[in-house]
Amino acid sequence: MIEARGLGKTYEVPVRAPGVWGGLRGLLRREVREVHAVQGVDLLVQPGERVGFLGPNGAGKTTTLKMLAGLLVPSRGSARVLGRVPSAREPELLRRITLVMGQKQQLRWDLPPTETFALNRALYDIPPSEFTQTLGRLVELLELDPLLERPVRNLSLGERMKCELAAALLHRPDVLFLDEPTIGLDVRMQVVVRRFIEAWNRETGATVLLTSHYMADIEALCERIIIIDGGVVVWDGPRAALVRRVSPGRQIRVRTAEAAGAEALARAGGFDGADGAYTRTVHPDALPGALAQALAALPVVDLSVQETPLEDVLRVLFERDAGPA
Numbered sequence: 102m103i104e105a106r107g108l109g110k111t112y113e114v115p116v117r118a119p120g121v122w123g124g125l126r127g128l129l130r131r132e133v134r135e136v137h138a139v140q141g142v143d144l145l146v147q148p149g150e151r152v153g154f155l156g157p158n159g160a161g162k163t164t165t166l167k168m169l170a171g172l173l174v175p176s177r178g179s180a181r182v183l184g185r186v187p188s189a190r191e192p193e194l195l196r197r198i199t200l201v202m203g204q205k206q207q208l209r210w211d212l213p214p215t216e217t218f219a220l221n222r223a224l225y226d227i228p229p230s231e232f233t234q235t236l237g238r239l240v241e242l243l244e245l246d247p248l249l250e251r252p253v254r255n256l257s258l259g260e261r262m263k264c265e266l267a268a269a270l271l272h273r274p275d276v277l278f279l280d281e282p283t284i285g286l287d288v289r290m291q292v293v294v295r296r297f298i299e300a301w302n303r304e305t306g307a308t309v310l311l312t313s314h315y316m317a318d319i320e321a322l323c324e325r326i327i328i329i330d331g332g333v334v335v336w337d338g339p340r341a342a343l344v345r346r347v348s349p350g351r352q353i354r355v356r357t358a359e360a361a362g363a364e365a366l367a368r369a370g371g372f373d374g375a376d377g378a379y380t381r382t383v384h385p386d387a388l389p390g391a392l393a394q395a396l397a398a399l400p401v402v403d404l405s406v407q408e409t410p411l412e413d414v415l416r417v418l419f420e421r422d423a424g425p426a
Contacts, residue, residue: 103146103169103276103310107178109332110139110164138164140332141178148275151302151309153323153340157419161332162312163202166278169310170200182276196225199274203281206265208253214264215249218271225272232271238304239267242297259290266297277301279311283318295321316412330419340411347418348409350382355395356403369398382409 113133118126139161146152156162167173169180171187171194180187185194208217222232240246243263248256256264262282270277279298283291295318302309313319319326319340326343328336336343357377366372370391372379379399383391388406395401 102148102184103144103182103308105142105144105165105169105178105180108139108142108165108168108175108180109137109177110161110168110173111176112136112138137332139168142329142332142334144327144334144337146308146310148308149302149306150325151298151311151323153319153326154310154312154329155319155326155415156329160329162329163280165329166200166280166310166312170198170278171195172200196272197274198276198278199269199272200278201265201269201280201282203262203284206261207268208261208264210254211252213250213252214245214268217264217268221268221271227272235271235273236267239270242300243267243293259286259293262286262290262294263297266294270301273305275307277307277309279309281313282311283313283315291315291317298322316410316415320411328415328418335418341408343418344408344411344414347414348382349384350409351385351388351406352409353381353383353388353391353395354405354407355379355399355401358400358402361399365398369395372399
């Protein structure tokens, strides 16, 4: 279980006046300003859940994960993970959690991944038989066989991330904090990582709290999402409920045999797009009529209907919260 109540983190940032005199004055009297990275987060994640943790850049997602993983001490509020206080960094808790950050790595640059795996086995005191069994399953799920003996510096970004995940999961943690695990990966490798996370959660029952700027990660893995903005939680609930609340329409996507002119698009009900790919958003009650209108007015070769993409929903939500510029 992951629990936070009023969790907050404030940093003191030095303020330096411009110029030489400003620098000298700063040496004599240090001035600081407070930056509230996280202002009061409440959340509760049950064992075995896969929860998306979303928000714009600077919202406080990574800071919150670091507090939950014990890397940062909260300025206020409380956090408990598996019944323990993360900032106390008790070995009993550290053996049961892991934090994977897409922009950080624990692999040794000049050594093959197997060396890091062996080091982690020693650090976590994993019995040899359990280590062999777990590593074998990770190698199978992540297709690591060709990578195990190659120096990390010779691996691609996607290959390194797969090895990072394996290194982080050798001790079979009960809680996974994943911060942008697919950042910078190509589409194929993103799919590989998503499928792995889903399979690992299903097999082990591990709890997953996942941040990502790729909404495909969230849509594939998380039915529940928590959204943080300005350091506070602005949504906690089912992903589908947020979509219905913020943008209840249905998006019609059509592909035509040839580019459609403005007149045809108007007759179809007002589609946007170009080069034979067009979209229109309508209320669910108006969907049957809108489909008939599109088929009658356009040379449709492919048609699909879906809810508003989560990326668009979040954009609308954050713009609404930000208010007028």
